[in-house]
Amino acid sequence: MPPHAAPVADPLPETTLGLRFPEGFQWGAATSAYQIEGAAKEDGRGDSVWDAFCREPGRVRDGDNGDVAADHYHRYPADLDLMKSLGLHSYRFSIAWPRVLPDGSGAVNRRGLDFYRRLVDGLHQRGITPMATLFHWDLPQALQELGGWENRDTAYRFAEFAAEVFDTLAADVPNWLTINEPKTVVQNGYLWGVHAPGFVNSDAAYVVAHHLALAHGLAVAALRASGARARIGPAFNLHPTYPMDDSDAAREAAKLADGYENRLYLDPVFRGRYPADVLDDLGSDSGLARSIRDGDLDIISAPVDMLAVQYYCPIYLDATGATVRRWPTSEAFWQQIYPDGLYDILTRVARDYGPIPISITENGIPCVDELTSEDTVDDPGRIVFLRDHFAAAHRAVEAGVNLESYHVWSLLDNFEWQEGYAQRWGLVFVDYPTQRRVLKRSARWYRGVIARNEV
Numbered sequence: 347m348p349p350h351a352a353p354v355a356d357p358l359p360e361t362t363l364g365l366r367f368p369e370g371f372q373w374g375a376a377t378s379a380y381q382i383e384g385a386a387k388e389d390g391r392g393d394s395v396w397d398a399f400c401r402e403p404g405r406v407r408d409g410d411n412g413d414v415a416a417d418h419y420h421r422y423p424a425d426l427d428l429m430k431s432l433g434l435h436s437y438r439f440s441i442a443w444p445r446v447l448p449d450g451s452g453a454v455n456r457r458g459l460d461f462y463r464r465l466v467d468g469l470h471q472r473g474i475t476p477m478a479t480l481f482h483w484d485l486p487q488a489l490q491e492l493g494g495w496e497n498r499d500t501a502y503r504f505a506e507f508a509a510e511v512f513d514t515l516a517a518d519v520p521n522w523l524t525i526n527e528p529k530t531v532v533q534n535g536y537l538w539g540v541h542a543p544g545f546v547n548s549d550a551a552y553v554v555a556h557h558l559a560l561a562h563g564l565a566v567a568a569l570r571a572s573g574a575r576a577r578i579g580p581a582f583n584l585h586p587t588y589p590m591d592d593s594d595a596a597r598e599a600a601k602l603a604d605g606y607e608n609r610l611y612l613d614p615v616f617r618g619r620y621p622a623d624v625l626d627d628l629g630s631d632s633g634l635a636r637s638i639r640d641g642d643l644d645i646i647s648a649p650v651d652m653l654a655v656q657y658y659c660p661i662y663l664d665a666t667g668a669t670v671r672r673w674p675t676s677e678a679f680w681q682q683i684y685p686d687g688l689y690d691i692l693t694r695v696a697r698d699y700g701p702i703p704i705s706i707t708e709n710g711i712p713c714v715d716e717l718t719s720e721d722t723v724d725d726p727g728r729i730v731f732l733r734d735h736f737a738a739a740h741r742a743v744e745a746g747v748n749l750e751s752y753h754v755w756s757l758l759d760n761f762e763w764q765e766g767y768a769q770r771w772g773l774v775f776v777d778y779p780t781q782r783r784v785l786k787r788s789a790r791w792y793r794g795v796i797a798r799n800e801v
């Protein structure tokens with residue numbers, strides 16, 4: 347396969363494969379607060395690290411920011427109607443911590459919480475089950491100024507935020523996710539510095555990894571303490587890792603990469619310990635080793651009700667330990683299109699961590715989407731991508747994986763972090779100058795998949 351090839355456009359991607367999903371399987375779509383809401387300065391919202399990061403010249407493509415985004419904060423009723431028209435069963439969104447606690451802690455901003463109250467009510471009115479993420483990277487800037495996730499206290503502030511949110515919404519939101527992709531915060535935010543807060547500091551990165559895990563555990567405890575019967579779990583972006591050849595060196599590199607990509611996040615939650623190979627590799631004085639206090643791993647490994655898996659691509663390692671590309675990419679340079687990787691990671695998680703209910707909470711692809719004169723967007727590449735990944739998920743279900751739901755990333759085109767608005771990931775096209783929504787061909791196709799419960 348040539349690298350950087352566009353996804354293959356199958357002439358008839360809508361043809362069904364005859365793969366029926368189990369009765370009650372939940373089809374959905376996902377978004378996050380900073381990426382779609384806009385209204386960055388309204389109703390008392392405080393600054394987040396992403397507002398601050400966007401203000402730093404050169405950080406985000408074209409100097410874009412989330413001030414307006416898809417204007418969902420104002421347009422949510424129409425967006426809810428759109429979700430209903432697609433037949434979504436489940437909608438995954440995130441709650442902006444700086445809307446609820448503009449200073450990160452202290453006084454609750456009722457107007458901020460009320461937005462999510464209206465959103466949740468609107469979902470129920472349309473028969474759509476809410477799934478809420480507590481943290482999708484928009485840390486209040488006030489807490490960043492106190493050290494952000496490098497500061498252990500931030501985990502406790504997060505638990506207080508979670509408790510406030512549960513108090514208002516836990517009775518009506520049956521599914522909660524704690525931290526979205528802690529690994530992305532560690533890697534993009536602290537190893538490579540391409541996401542907020544934009545640091546390049548490997549010692550701090552693994553301090554942050556531990557505090558994010560602790561925050562997860564404390565939020566689970568807060569939900570249990572609230573008495574609500576809702577379910578909760580972590581949301582991990584998992585990457586199956588493979589050796590590029592059959593040398594021992596490549597195999598060992600793939601195994602250690604699996605430690606850093608997957609087990610570093612899964613093991614503390616599901617096994618109550620960090621993986622020994624990663625701890626050894628980081629060294630006995632690493633930020634991770636120094637941050638762990640007695641009792642932390644008991645908090646982190648408190649039982650969860652579900653695991654949210656986000657899958658975009660595999661990782662291949664060669665005998666020198668370098669990562670290499672094997673499959674075609676997309677508009678996102680880091681993506682490799684390999685649907686079997688989804689099957690591999692789902693079956694592996696079920697095998698190694700037990701029969702926990704799994705939701706796919708993100709999977710998708712950015713395409714070169716253009717509005718035609720007929721007011722449509724023709725995106726067969728996205729249909730092929732999703733069809734093949736749905737088929738891989740179906741195979742995993744047949745192999746016994748307890749998969750409950752599948753959320754496509756994303757419902758709408760949105761602010762794609764350091765890429766600004768240059769990448770379009772939505773099922774629904776957003777014409778930013780007018781904020782008009784246009785269903786892409788993939789959205790119409792997805793509506794059919796949902797209606798038939800079959801791909």
Ligand code: FCB
Binds near residue numbers: 526530583755
């Ligand atoms: C994931 C993020 C999500 C979106 C997709 C493309 O890593 O959780 O917000 O940016 O990638």
